[in-house]
Amino acid sequence: MQQLPLDIEIKADATFSNFIAGGEEANRQLVDLLKSVAAGNSEFIYLYGNAGTGRTHLLQGFIHQYSECFPQRLVAYLPLDNPQLVPAMVDGLLSFDAVCLDGLEHCLGNKEWETAFFNLYNHFKEQNKILIIAGDKAPQQLEVVLQDLKSRLSAMLIHAIQPLPDDAKRLLLQQKAEERGLELSEDVINYLFSRQQRDLPYLLGMLEKLDQASLQAQRRLTIPFVKQVLGL
Incomplete structure (x- = not known):
């Protein structure tokens, strides 16, 4: 696993094994899907839920498992609420094999950011790579300037994280x-x-x-x- 030169923490305890699905079948299915992708099944997945539903935990769990399965491949986790980030960093991910973008809502409404996401999506699709994005709303509810980006997000496998009882x-x-x-x-x-x-x-x-x-x-x-x- 290659880390980006930022103060980004991948928590050691954020794994699939200790994610609590809360008896929600949809949550268990999402974990199973992420496990299969971490094992090498290329997919584009968009997951969403309110704060505290486990979006970050699931993305970091994917990072851990993918790195264990493919230690020589390049995988990146990017929390988009990090003020150190700039759109050019997304362009720097084109050579990676798998990328997780966390908190998409923090960068929407900015055409430079949205263009970077759009280009990453298209490149990864052409190269049959893995892209996982987490946001707070379903793609159709996001306020996106670049409508082509919204259409790409809507074409991903979309999963809502169900809140815990x-x-x-x-x-x-x-x-x-x-x-x-x-x-x-x-x-x-x-x-x-x-x-x-x-x-x-x-x-x-x-x-x-x-x-x-x-x-x-x-x-x-x-x-x-x-x-x-x-x-x-």
Whole structure:
């Protein structure tokens, strides 16, 4: 795997094996598709979902598995919300074998960016390479200046990531707590879910805050301690 010369992190724990599909058949099918592409089946895939649905996790999971299957090939993950990026960097990906673009919505409305995406798409299609793009909306709902780009995006295999139900969010929160060395009891989780927002970005941000407070105070995550840290 070749990394681009940017401060871009591929998380070691962002793998297909620990992605929680939440009992959603569509999510399991998407993971299976990405696994087959990582094994060498060339496809163009567009996946979309709200923040916290796992778009980045799935793209980075693909990077890990593709790199394991084909260590000599060039694969790139590009988070398009990175302020260091410029359209010319997309042109620099033409020689790669597989590319994942994360957060397409951050660069739309700019003709230079859109032209770079359009050219990458056409080149990869001609060369039978792999292109995976993640956005926050379906292609037809994106605000795109270059209509030829929208038509190309609409021709990709399109998959919506289904949001997790509460029981799967609980499982994910416990999993992330365990990875941090924290014990998150059922009582504490029940307390949090009865009083806090339930969207994943908020829950994971709350876990980060609790982790830092626990380390500083050298205390377990009990309900009184959680109440104190979160000001409940």
